[in-house]
Structure formats: C-alpha cells, structure tokens
Amino acid sequence: MRQPIGVIDSGVGGLTVAREIIRQLPNEQILYLGDTRRCPYGSRPAEEVIEYTWEMTRYLLAKDIKLLVIACNTATAFAFNEIRKVLPIPVVGVVYPGARAAIKMTRNRHVGVIGTVGTISSKAYNQALHGLHPYIKITSLACPSLAPLVESGKLEGEQSLQIVRNELLPFRDVPIDTLILGCTHYPFLKPFIKKVMGEHVQLIDSGEETARETSTILYLKGLLSQENPPPHEFYATGSAQVLERIVRDGLKIKAITRTVQLV
Numbered sequence: 001m002r003q004p005i006g007v008i009d010s011g012v013g014g015l016t017v018a019r020e021i022i023r024q025l026p027n028e029q030i031l032y033l034g035d036t037r038r039c040p041y042g043s044r045p046a047e048e049v050i051e052y053t054w055e056m057t058r059y060l061l062a063k064d065i066k067l068l069v070i071a072c073n074t075a076t077a078f079a080f081n082e083i084r085k086v087l088p089i090p091v092v093g094v095v096y097p098g099a100r101a102a103i104k105m106t107r108n109r110h111v112g113v114i115g116t117v118g119t120i121s122s123k124a125y126n127q128a129l130h131g132l133h134p135y136i137k138i139t140s141l142a143c144p145s146l147a148p149l150v151e152s153g154k155l156e157g158e159q160s161l162q163i164v165r166n167e168l169l170p171f172r173d174v175p176i177d178t179l180i181l182g183c184t185h186y187p188f189l190k191p192f193i194k195k196v197m198g199e200h201v202q203l204i205d206s207g208e209e210t211a212r213e214t215s216t217i218l219y220l221k222g223l224l225s226q227e228n229p230p231p232h233e234f235y236a237t238g239s240a241q242v243l244e245r246i247v248r249d250g251l252k253i254k255a256i257t258r259t260v261q262l263v
C-alpha cells in the first residue's frame with residue numbers, strides 16, 4: 001500500500017532506526033520527524049515526554065502515514081501504551097523488539113540494559129523482558145553522558161572511549177552476556193561499548209529489531225508497498241542542517257529535509 005511509514009524521535013538518534021527500515025524495506029517511503037528543538041527527552045518528566053510525543057504523532061498522522069514507529073526509547077517507555085491504544089494505525093515502539101532480541105540471544109539469562117534516566121527509571125525494559133521471560137535477570141544502568149557525547153559528534157578518540165568506560169564501570173563485575181542499547185544514540189558508540197564490555201557480551205541494537213518488527217506487521221496486515229517509493233522526507237523542529245548532514249553524508253540517503261513547527 002503506497003502510504004508512508006512515520007518515524008518519530010526526540011532528535012537525530014532515531015535515524016539509526018530509519019536507516020534500518022530503509023535498508024530492510026526499500027519499497028517504503030519514510031517520513032521522519034525529529035524534535036531537535038526540544039531534545040533531549042531523556043531527563044524530562046514523563047508528562048512532558050508524553051505531550052511532545054503526541055504532538056509529533058498528530059503531525060505525522062495528518063500526513064496519512066500507514067504505520068507509526070516511535071524510534072525513541074524514552075518516548076516509547078512513557079507514551080507507547082497510550083498512543084497504541086488510541087491510534088487507528090499500527091504503532092511500533094523500540095522497547096519490545098529490543099527485549100525480544102535479548103531473550104533470543106542470552107545464554108546465561110542475565111541481560112544488561114543501558115538507556116537515558118527516563119527510560120531506565122520507567123522500568124519499561126524490565127516489564128518487557130519479564131513479560132516475555134519471568135526468570136531473566138536484569139541489570140539496568142542510566143548513562144546520562146552517552147547521548148550528549150553522540151550529539152557532540154566526538155565518535156572517535158581516547159577521551160570519548162574514557163567517557164564510555166567510566167559510564168559502564170558499574171558493569172565491571174556483573175556477568176551479563178547480552179547488553180541492550182536502550183537509547184537510539186548508542187548504536188553510534190558501538191565500537192567503544194564493544195571494546196569496554198568485551199567480545200563475550202552481545203550488543204542488541206533496537207533499530208535492527210524494530211525494522212524487522214515493522215516489516216512483519218506490514219506484511220501480516222497486507223500493507224507492504226510493491227513499488228519504488230517517492231523521496232523520503234526528514235523533518236526537524238529545530239534547524240534542519242544537522243539532520244540534513246547526517247542523512248546525506250552519514251546515511252547516504254537522498255531525501256527532502258526541512259524545519260517544521262508542531263504547535
């Protein structure tokens with residue numbers, strides 16, 4: 001069906017999810033909206049995150065999307081259940097696909113979760129993991145300095161590695177074998193996280209899993225597009241320049257980018 005897929009995030013982190021959807025579903029058109037003006041969401045109160053997530057949702061609904069992906073862990077943690085109940089179209093969040101992949105991966109049934117303060121305090125991953133498997137042991141950790149590190153663009157160098165190392169220190173003596181990257185920004189830090197955690201810890205990137213879930217839902221509902229899509233559209237509530245740079249140079253995606261106003 002030739003309607004776009006809507007993808008929302010607090011900023012540019014959700015581009016890791018959009019990239020995966022585009023890779024796995026090349027016939028689909030993406031309308032991406034990043035609330036860059038009000039990013040980060042990770043330290044905001046739940047009510048505020050819910051309100052902002054609704055504003056983004058309404059904006060894309062008005063553009064006739066056929067499915068909504070909430071590509072932000074904090075927004076999924078606080079607003080997914082509410083939005084999913086109300087919307088007339090399927091809604092996919094990033095928490096459940098990540099939890100499911102971790103359960104598939106773990107051998108010793110001890111899973112780590114890292115995310116923003118909001119995501120970790122919401123316990124959304126604990127609920128999702130225990131809802132699927134009651135005997136999974138979970139060690140969660142809020143990593144407030146990692147999303148700003150990605151935003152700063154310093155994705156190389158000893159200083160950045162040290163920031164990641166310090167943030168992950170509490171895992172030093174915790175025998176997890178699987179770690180959920182419960183924040184859309186963290187896949188950008190994968191090489192550092194891998195280095196700190198060691199080869200024996202599998203990293204779960206929610207983006208890949210969310211794209212897979214999106215693909216399955218569209219297939220089951222008969223909503224997959226069969227034709228070449230029109231150009232993707234990427235909107236930012238703040239300056240569209242950063243978004244444009246990442247989309248063009250980082251993701252190498254041809255797209256229309258523009259700044260929009262939600263309210």
Ligand code: DGL
Pocket residue numbers: 009010011013014039040041042043071072073074075115116119147182183184185
């Ligand atoms: N997109 C957010 C998340 O996945 C991270 C950035 C923020 O704090 O807004 O939780």
